[in-house]
Amino acid sequence: MSDARTTSRAAPVVQTGPVQWAKENLFNGPVNTALTLISLYVLWLAIPPLVNWALIDAVFTPDPATCKAASGACWGFITEKYRLMLSGTYPYEQQWRPVVAMVVLLGLIGMSMNSRFWNIWLAAYWVVGIVVMGVLMWGGVLGLPYVENAKWGGLPLTLILAVNGIVFSFPLAIALALGRRSNMPAIRAVCVTFIELVRGVPLITVLFMASLMLPLFLPEGMTIDKLLRAQVGIILFTAAYEAEVIRGGLQALPRGQFEAGDSLGLSYWQKTGLIILPQALKLVIPPMVNTFISMFKDTSLVIIIGLFDLLGSVRLAANDPMWRPFYVEGLVFVAVIYFIFCYTIARYSEHVERLARKGERR
Amino acid sequence: MNETQTGATDGNDPIIELRKLNKWYGSFHVLRDIDLSVARQERIVVCGPSGSGKSTMIRCINKLEDYQGGELHVDGTLLNDDVKNIDHVRREVGMVFQHFNLFPHLTILQNLTLAPVWVRKLPKKEAEDTAMHYLARVKIAEQAKKYPGQLSGGQQQRVAIARSLCMNPRIMLFDEPTSALDPEMIKEVLDVMVELAREGMTMICVTHEMGFAKEVADRVVFMDAGEIVEQAPPDRFFDNPSSERTKLFLSQIL
16 A cells, blocks of 8 residues: 555665576575585585496396396396386286276376366266276176186275375364364363373384284184285274374364354354364375375285285285395386375365465465 | 344443352452442443453353352353353354454454354355455454464454454453553554444453543452452542542552
8 A cells, every 4th residue: 555645665675697606595605505515515526426336337137147247237127027116916817907996096086186077967977986986996797707806906905005095084173173172071082082192102003903803803704805905904093193183183273263153152063163273284294194195005014914005016026036136226217106196185285275365375 | 143043132231240240260259259240331340450350250251261159140141151142142242352462364354254154154245245344444454364374463453353353243342452452553553442432332341541441431440469449430430439449450550
């Protein structure tokens, strides 16, 4: 808002250009100059050998003998074994099925991430997509041979565990966080006990117990699917962590927001759903996404109960005596895949944060 | 709106009645034997030093605070732990807070229509018409599509008043509505409150604005240390107070 009587001065001109930028950010003062030089020296030492290993001296043909002779990386291991790494123990000649299922899943996720598709049709696409994926993965109909889910593996398994983990842990976490702040002592006690119990033990223990202990308590002959047990373990574990994150958001809201809702006569659920949760969840997007990313990578722990996810499948590939020396190359390969997914989640969460803040300035 | 289940009273009964109201925070006795009766269309200003229990008292009237002794009737309903009674009272009593407490994630218009649509079950269109009507009355209709964070403090407080009015309340409670405002914005909020008082709204205002008290109050209630020390019409209260504590307080603020 400018007053006609006051004259505004132009903002001081800021020098631009790379030289000016370097002067201001890298060489302003002796300490920064020294740090810059040291960093440059470390990069000078580190980068050339890395490039030599990864590219110049690397072998790209799938031939273990050539690989052994060379001093660089053996990417031939990947070209030879990528199907095993990506699809795990899924029957070799049927591996097109998990690939198609994965494309369907990623397509649906991609659509769900775009606000243009947020309407009733999206729900319909998901229903159809889930049926298609189920038919592809399990088979047993339409002439597709049946594949039991203990054989599922690789990237599809990782994605199934992660997506279900996020989708089902989120509402459970909200319920737990609300329950922990409830006025009703019984509900509060149940929620506190659950949260403290579950996050007090390592995920690996939860998975192990789900796999080995649970069958001991079940009646003779009754079994619960191994994959399902692992999935439930991951969901419960993630929900306990998420619940505490969401509780942080609930506590960050000023008391006045609750009181304003009360004074207008809103019921508990109206107040929670319309006023409290929209604000609390928005506040905790960064730590919430943090937990999801962490969970995405923790799915690799299912190896200990004999499921071969993406990371597990690489270990499986490296069991081949001919290729065993090149395990590291396999790990680099999956690291890149994990990074692509995690970085995408991180960037998308920034986008959601911006979307949530639209128009609302303080 | 005719709420029959409350045994609505005839026009002469007080619309708010506090009898021997007592409240403790732990061992701290914050309200002591409060007796206060407010008639329909009466305008009450409550003043007193900070910590005297004045905010706590009016916050009991819509059950934002619990009380431990005595009785409290609002609009013919006994305000106890019965959720139905609390809901009924909150629908009939509007409240304006010191810090506005608008919902920052909703636009101004959405702030105003939320409760009418969800609590009163009004159709959205009707709620929006009512909202625009009250926004125009507090002279802020052009801001309807903005978010609270984009408005000045005075504008936000006027929106907060309009938000309460959209519920068509019989009673309005004001809890230090101008205390958080910059000095140049106090008048615009007081103007709206004066207008509301002129139209016959039953009002209880906790405020330090003595000019407002002189202009519109039917009665000024002075509280100190959890007690009502003195209550009188404004001319007598300011010119000829009977209690020494009142005189001391007035000498400090005037």
